[in-house]
Amino acid sequence: MAVTAFAIIRIRNLYAVVMLGSIYSLLAASVFVVMDAVDVAFTEAAVGAGASTVLALGTLALTTGREKRPTRTPLIPTIVVVVTGIALIYGTLDLAHYGDPNAPAQKHVAPTYLEEAPIKTGIPNVVTAVLASYRGYDTLGETTVIFTAGVGVLLLLGNWRRRRRREPDDA
Numbered sequence: 001m002a003v004t005a006f007a008i009i010r011i012r013n014l015y016a017v018v019m020l021g022s023i024y025s026l027l028a029a030s031v032f033v034v035m036d037a038v039d040v041a042f043t044e045a046a047v048g049a050g051a052s053t054v055l056a057l058g059t060l061a062l063t064t065g066r067e068k069r070p071t072r073t074p075l076i077p078t079i080v081v082v083v084t085g086i087a088l089i090y091g092t093l094d095l096a097h098y099g100d101p102n103a104p105a106q107k108h109v110a111p112t113y114l115e116e117a118p119i120k121t122g123i124p125n126v127v128t129a130v131l132a133s134y135r136g137y138d139t140l141g142e143t144t145v146i147f148t149a150g151v152g153v154l155l156l157l158g159n160w161r162r163r164r165r166r167e168p169d170d171a
Contacts, residue, residue: 001027012067018056025049035098039131047146055153062157 004024008017025048032041096103117129131139 001031012069014060014063014065014067015057017067018053018060021056022049022053025052039127051150055150058157059153 001024004020004027008020008024011017011020025044028048029041029045032038032044096105100106113130113134114126117126117134118124121129121133123129123132
């Protein structure tokens, strides 16, 4: 994934960037599958590798295929990105290790879901109960965000200017 991200940064051919972005999304989806988050992997594959790629290719059809090189290296955005990256890495140092049975989520939330979800929701599958019942509003919010983003892209790509009709000259 790191090699793909580096290639995305370095390549100036926008078609290749879109294809590498799709590859990155598929790699991320495979990582989610390995981590047993199949629902997230499915969403990443459908939205990240599927819909986003189609929208980006549609955008490329309306624009140029090569990125214009900046005349100088932008210093302030580079500093902001580096500082944000350092802050994010620092924030992960206090997280519990992957699969740690003594992590707070394993001690507090997980036992409640495993014991009470089938009884409270009437759904025997715990994963389905959590996604459909406990996270229903979250899923609705995600759907709203994706719909709004799609409408925004359509508005950006569409030709919404009204064209004036020319009337025949009175000659």
